[in-house]
Amino acid sequence: MVLALFLAATPASAEPEQVFVIPIEGDIEPGLYAFLQRAFGEAEEANAAVVLTINTFGGRVDAATDIRDLIIASDVPVIAFVTDRAWSAGALIALAADEIAMAPGSSMGSAEPRPMDEKTVSALRAEFEATAERVGRDPDIAAAMVDADLAVEGVVEEGKILTLRASRAVELGFAEHMADNLNDVLEFFGLGELPLEEVQPNWAEVLARWITMPIFSSLLLSIGFIGLIYEVTTMDWGVPGTAGLIALLLFFGGHMVAGLAGWETVILFLVGLVLLMVEVFVIPGFGVAGALGLIGILAGIGMAFGSVLTALTSLSVALFLAIVVILVFGKRFAQTGAWKKLVLSTSEHKEQGYRGPKEHKGLTGQKGVTLTPLRPSGTAIINEERYDVVSEGGFMDKDVPVVVTKIEGTRVVVREITEEEKEEEE
Numbered sequence: 001m002v003l004a005l006f007l008a009a010t011p012a013s014a015e016p017e018q019v020f021v022i023p024i025e026g027d028i029e030p031g032l033y034a035f036l037q038r039a040f041g042e043a044e045e046a047n048a049a050v051v052l053t054i055n056t057f058g059g060r061v062d063a064a065t066d067i068r069d070l071i072i073a074s075d076v077p078v079i080a081f082v083t084d085r086a087w088s089a090g091a092l093i094a095l096a097a098d099e100i101a102m103a104p105g106s107s108m109g110s111a112e113p114r115p116m117d118e119k120t121v122s123a124l125r126a127e128f129e130a131t132a133e134r135v136g137r138d139p140d141i142a143a144a145m146v147d148a149d150l151a152v153e154g155v156v157e158e159g160k161i162l163t164l165r166a167s168r169a170v171e172l173g174f175a176e177h178m179a180d181n182l183n184d185v186l187e188f189f190g191l192g193e194l195p196l197e198e199v200q201p202n203w204a205e206v207l208a209r210w211i212t213m214p215i216f217s218s219l220l221l222s223i224g225f226i227g228l229i230y231e232v233t234t235m236d237w238g239v240p241g242t243a244g245l246i247a248l249l250l251f252f253g254g255h256m257v258a259g260l261a262g263w264e265t266v267i268l269f270l271v272g273l274v275l276l277m278v279e280v281f282v283i284p285g286f287g288v289a290g291a292l293g294l295i296g297i298l299a300g301i302g303m304a305f306g307s308v309l310t311a312l313t314s315l316s317v318a319l320f321l322a323i324v325v326i327l328v329f330g331k332r333f334a335q336t337g338a339w340k341k342l343v344l345s346t347s348e349h350k351e352q353g354y355r356g357p358k359e360h361k362g363l364t365g366q367k368g369v370t371l372t373p374l375r376p377s378g379t380a381i382i383n384e385e386r387y388d389v390v391s392e393g394g395f396m397d398k399d400v401p402v403v404v405t406k407i408e409g410t411r412v413v414v415r416e417i418t419e420e421e422k423e424e425e426e
Contacts, residue, residue: 016047016049016076016077016191016194017046017047017194018048018194018196018197019048019049019050019051019186019191019195019196019197020039020043020046020048020049020050020197020198020199021050021051021053021182021196021198021199022036022040022043022050022052022053022199023053023198024052024053024054024055024056024067024093025053025054025055026056027056027060028058028059028060028063028064028067028088028089028090028093029059029060029063030062030066031205032059032067033063033066033067033070034205035201035205036067036070037070038205040070040071040076042199043074043076043199044074044075044076048076048197049076049077049079049191049194050074050076050077050078051078051079051081051182051185051186052071052078052079052080052081052093052094053083053182054080054081054082054083054086054090054093054094055082055084055090056090057085057087057088057090058087058088058089058090058111059089059090060089061089061113061124063089064088064089064093065092065127067093067096068093068095068127068131071093071096071097072096072131072134077098078096078097078098079098079099079100079101079189080093080095080096080099080100080101081100081101081102081103081179081182081185082094082100082101082103082107082108082175083103083106084103084105084106085106085107085108086106086108086109087107087108087109087110087111087163088110088111088112090108091108091109091110091111091128092111092127092128094108095128095131095137096131096134098135099135099176099177099189100169100174100176101176101177101179101184101188101189102169102170102175102177102178103178103179103180103181104166104178104180105165105166106165106166107164107165107166108145108163108164108169109145109162109163109164110161110162110163111128111145111146111161112147112161113146121146121147125143125146125147125150128145129142129143137173137174138152138172138173138174141155141164141172144156144161144162145162145163146161148160148161166178176188177189217251220247220248220250220251221247223243223247224244224248225244227242227244227245227247248269252265252266252269265300266300268296268300269296269297269300270300272292272293272294272296272298272299272300273293273296273297274293275292275293275296278293363383363387363404363407363412364404364405364406364407365403365404366382366403366404367382367401367402367404368380368381368382368383368387368401368402368403368404368414369381369399369400369401369402370396370398370399370400370402370414371386371398373395373398374389374391374396374414375391376390376391376392376393376394376395377389377390377391378396378398380402380412380414382402382404382412387412388412389402389404389413389414390411390412390413390414391414391415392413392414392415393415393416396416401416401417401422402414402415402417403415403417403421
């Protein structure tokens with residue numbers, strides 16, 4: 001293979017002036033797409049050919065299809081060099097390249113999707129077939145990497161998912177060259193004399209790649225939920241709340257760098273959070289504000305994932321972890337100020353000198369005199385015993401004759417004795 005053949009569909013004036021080597025390693029996720037989008041943009045500006053060095057077990061299909069579309073839409077020639085394995089989502093990315101080279105001992109394929117329902121298999125199979133046809137590769141071989149129900153004579157039997165080793169891929173014309181190293185790839189495709197530049201993700205893109213992985217997204221959300229729940233129950237702000245806030249900022253920041261979330265997503269989440277705080281600290285009970293707050297929080301997080309299934313999975317994991325932590329540390333939460341306001345945590349025992357309230361049965365109709373002013377509560381002497389009483393009609397001065405009108409639990413209600421009642425007694 002020579003450069004002229006490699007660039008047959010490209011004007012001579014557009015022949016590359018240098019080579020960009022871009023790594024595709026680890027899980028395929030949206031953070032990787034953000035890095036590749038920048039790298040391909042720089043390659044187009046520099047009029048550079050791109051060599052993708054691929055070593056991945058796969059990852060998210062939605063991220064792989066975005067990367068596939070990015071490669072196909074690019075104006076620069078792209079070579080995929082499979083150094084170890086291009087499995088699952090990685091196989092789709094390799095197929096999107098103009099040319100494929102594979103190192104000895106490397107492999108490509110094993111792209112059966114999860115979940116393995118008919119709709120998902122059919123859609124991904126069509127994606128593999130269309131991608132292979134675009135550059136003249138056998139679409140049946142590509143489809144057999146996805147669909148175990150497809151048999152290709154002499155290649156794979158029905159019931160097995162196809163994975164091609166390097167030598168077999170070259171033999172079948174599915175890869176153009178088996179190369180020992182990067183220099184071998186460049187020489188074979190006629191790019192050996194061009195300046196070489198290795199493109200690496202910057203710190204923000206590395207952080208975004210980690211954060212957009214489902215397991216780390218769930219962990220950050222769990223820390224965020226736990227921190228917020230802790231602060232709500234303590235009605236104070238400290239280290240847990242700060243840690244939770246930082247975790248949520250990292251979550252949204254990483255997804256923004258990856259291009260999955262915009263400011264509207266962050267604003268929706270913050271509005272939901274404010275509404276929930278208003279419901280907790282300002283408005284008693286739980287009503288419209290609280291419901292709208294929860295909807296805003298969950299909608300903001302869901303939009304940040306860019307995939308309903310991924311969002312539901314990560315949210316479920318995050319909530320499960322938060323609940324487990326809260327249950328494990330339940331004793332600590334039981335000591336918080338908010339909990340103590342809701343639940344009586346102390347007990348009073350006779351041995352400690354505590355006495356229950358006096359029995360008020362039979363007091364109705366009994367007469368006495370106020371010992372203190374009643375505003376409307378105070379103290380009165382009734383049957384030569386001291387009682388805490390409440391005036392039936394507002395303020396009442398001390399040393400006023402009163403009569404007990406009713407008993408409400410431990411509450412003794414009194415009213416002033418009228419002049420007529422005094423005259424009757426006389």
